[in-house]
Amino acid sequence: MLLTARLQRILHQIRRAVASPARNARHAVVLGRLLALAFLACFATGLYSHFLQDPLPWMVFPNRPVWIYQLTQGIHVTAGIACFPLLFAKLFSVFPELFQSPPVRSFGHLVERASIALFVAASLMQITIGLLNTYQLYALFGFSFRLTHYALAWIVIGSLLIHIGVKLPTIARYWRKRDAYDGDGTLVIEEEDPDADLEVADELQRLTGRPQAHGVTGRLFAWMDRTPAPREAHAARETRRGFLATVAVATTVLVATTAGQTFRFLDPVNAFAPRKKGVGPQTLPVNRTAKAAGVLATATAPEWTLTIVNGGTREVFSRSRLRALPQRDEVLPIACVEGWSQDAVWRGPRLSDLLDAVGAAPDAHVRITSLQRRGNFGVTEMQPEFARDPLTLVALELFGEELDIDHGYPARVIAPGRPGVLQTKWLSMIEVIA
Numbered sequence: 001m002l003l004t005a006r007l008q009r010i011l012h013q014i015r016r017a018v019a020s021p022a023r024n025a026r027h028a029v030v031l032g033r034l035l036a037l038a039f040l041a042c043f044a045t046g047l048y049s050h051f052l053q054d055p056l057p058w059m060v061f062p063n064r065p066v067w068i069y070q071l072t073q074g075i076h077v078t079a080g081i082a083c084f085p086l087l088f089a090k091l092f093s094v095f096p097e098l099f100q101s102p103p104v105r106s107f108g109h110l111v112e113r114a115s116i117a118l119f120v121a122a123s124l125m126q127i128t129i130g131l132l133n134t135y136q137l138y139a140l141f142g143f144s145f146r147l148t149h150y151a152l153a154w155i156v157i158g159s160l161l162i163h164i165g166v167k168l169p170t171i172a173r174y175w176r177k178r179d180a181y182d183g184d185g186t187l188v189i190e191e192e193d194p195d196a197d198l199e200v201a202d203e204l205q206r207l208t209g210r211p212q213a214h215g216v217t218g219r220l221f222a223w224m225d226r227t228p229a230p231r232e233a234h235a236a237r238e239t240r241r242g243f244l245a246t247v248a249v250a251t252t253v254l255v256a257t258t259a260g261q262t263f264r265f266l267d268p269v270n271a272f273a274p275r276k277k278g279v280g281p282q283t284l285p286v287n288r289t290a291k292a293a294g295v296l297a298t299a300t301a302p303e304w305t306l307t308i309v310n311g312g313t314r315e316v317f318s319r320s321r322l323r324a325l326p327q328r329d330e331v332l333p334i335a336c337v338e339g340w341s342q343d344a345v346w347r348g349p350r351l352s353d354l355l356d357a358v359g360a361a362p363d364a365h366v367r368i369t370s371l372q373r374r375g376n377f378g379v380t381e382m383q384p385e386f387a388r389d390p391l392t393l394v395a396l397e398l399f400g401e402e403l404d405i406d407h408g409y410p411a412r413v414i415a416p417g418r419p420g421v422l423q424t425k426w427l428s429m430i431e432v433i434a
């Protein structure tokens with residue numbers, strides 16, 4: 001009993017010590033709304049990206065506008081980056097809640113705190129590995145980035161829904177600004193569970209012989225003496241506004257200086273993104289070079305051919321035979337899962353024409369095999385909506401020049417609306433699989 005009283009007293013004092021006008025339920029709701037928006041945007045665009053790479057058999061994907069994946073993945077990575085300042089600000093604003101006393105009031109309260117702990121841990125992990133991935137550091141993880149990110153996404157969204165459900169009364173109470181502030185702009189604080197806190201305060205008063213302020217914002221009450229002088233109320237207001245302004249500026253600057261890797265109009269101020277438009281061979285960034293993929297020798301071999309297979313039918317295309325086919329010019333973006341993207345002008349025969357050469361059915365799925373033997377992206381699959389898209393090319397040229405070896409020479413796939421990982425470079429074989 002004495003021990004719990006002492007623990008409660010310590011918690012209570014910590015809470016009073018860390019209380020601040022910037023730490024309040026209204027801020028938690030304002031930041032929570034923005035975070036929920038960012039998380040939902042990341043979740044939806046993340047599912048889209050995941051299923052493009054791992055489709056369920058019945059799934060059919062849109063291929064127009066050609067930049068659809070550029071947009072969804074740009075939103076995914078940009079919203080994920082915005083989560084850093086927003087999440088830290090949110091944690092800052094609810095920090096005193098960590099020291100609630102009593103720490104556990106009921107079984108429901110225990111579940112609530114556990115779900116929030118899970119949510120915080122999972123979302124911190126999620127945005128951190130996501131950010132590392134945009135710097136291509138996933139090789140450091142020792143686990144599959146995509147599967148981990150996908151599994152965590154469900155944990156984040158599930159615990160977020162529980163969190164929103166649990167906090168619904170607070171969210172509703174502080175949703176509208178005019179309900180959260182009184183006539184002269186002073187924040188109105190309502191205790192979530194005043195009885196519990198009152199009990200603690202009474203107990204402490206009994207123990208210490210001194211009156212105790214109660215509540216999450218106990219110190220605020222004490223400091224304002226419940227009827228704050230105008231100067232103090234003004235100072236509290238300034239603190240609150242200053243905090244929100246800082247978060248807004250930090251988030252805006254961070255987004256503005258990184259989103260240029262996706263959104264062209266922000267390219268001039270792209271200072272901190274891992275990628276910059278126009279930087280790379282033939283002015284296009286490269287993820288994996290021919291050297292890293294181990295294809296330098298095979299890709300430059302004069303006897304290189306591309307084989308198209310449909311069951312027993314096979315056609316072998318040398319470079320000159322590919323060149324003899326009708327050539328198409330298409331402007332299509334490379335849109336990497338890491339968030340960078342860039343439009344480029346590609347030239348080569350239609351994949352559809354090559355599939356016709358072996359009599360492939362219009363609804364055939366195909367497997368695309370690269371010269372690359374190591375790594376994950378050497379073999380990819382393509383659904384018929386992409387394989388038969390008239391814009392999908394086996395590209396031989398980029399920006400009017402022969403493909404650079406790092407962009408997939410002698411030939412690569414380029415299709416609209418697909419993640420960069422599926423735009424296979426250094427082609428060797430294309431087979432009908434179903």
Ligand SMILES: Nc1nc2c(c(=O)[nH]1)N[C@H]1C(S)=C(S)[C@@H](COP(=O)(O)O)O[C@H]1N2
Pocket residue numbers: 284285286287288293334335336337370371372375377378406407408420421422423424425426
């Ligand atoms: N064979 C092969 N193709 C590949 C890759 C790879 O590692 N191996 N990387 C992919 C990825 S992740 C991207 S974003 C694009 C990048 O194309 P670029 O290097 O021409 O810009 O190529 C894709 N094609």
Ligand SMILES: [Mo]
Pocket residue numbers: 287335336337338420421
């Ligand atoms: Mo990529």
